[in-house]
Amino acid sequence: MSARPLIDSVEFASAGEQLSGSVPVSEFARLGDSLHDAAGALQFEVKGGRDSRQRLRLHMTVTGKVDLLCQRCLGKLIYPLSIQTNLLVLSNGSEADTGEIDDLDGVPATAQTDVWSLVEDEVMLAIPLAPRHAEDQCSPAVKAAGDPAASPFAALAKLAQELNTKNRT
Ligand SMILES: [Zn+2]
Structure with missing residues (x-):
């Protein structure tokens, strides 16, 4: 089992660092009930940088597929993922800015940001609450x-x- 990558979100973003890798779906404990099985892995890439207003952010992409549990037939529903998102690094200075985050998600400015957990957050947001096959595929x-x-x-x-x-x- 590979170690969970931890990054210092502020340093990572300000240095414009990049990190890519894959996470086994079996690591996503919070997805548990939505999954038909925990087969496969997701690919991710995180790039540090700044947005147009010079705020630190992480650009993240997640691709792959998860085997969800169809709520109608309890069969396997292969759900492809292709997520692209920008996460604002919420440093102390920008906390007052919270009202200006727009629709961006934030990540705390910590030295031990768990990248796999960030990936899991995005996957949770991307999958349907009650996944179902299309009528003719169920x-x-x-x-x-x-x-x-x-x-x-x-x-x-x-x-x-x-x-x-x-x-x-
Ligand atoms: Zn079904």
């Missing part, structure tokens, strides 16, 4: 299982059929 569990005989519903149907047969004899 299949009941019987179909999704591939082998109808293996599904609990098929087993129930078979049982019902047997009972029916017995009742008739």
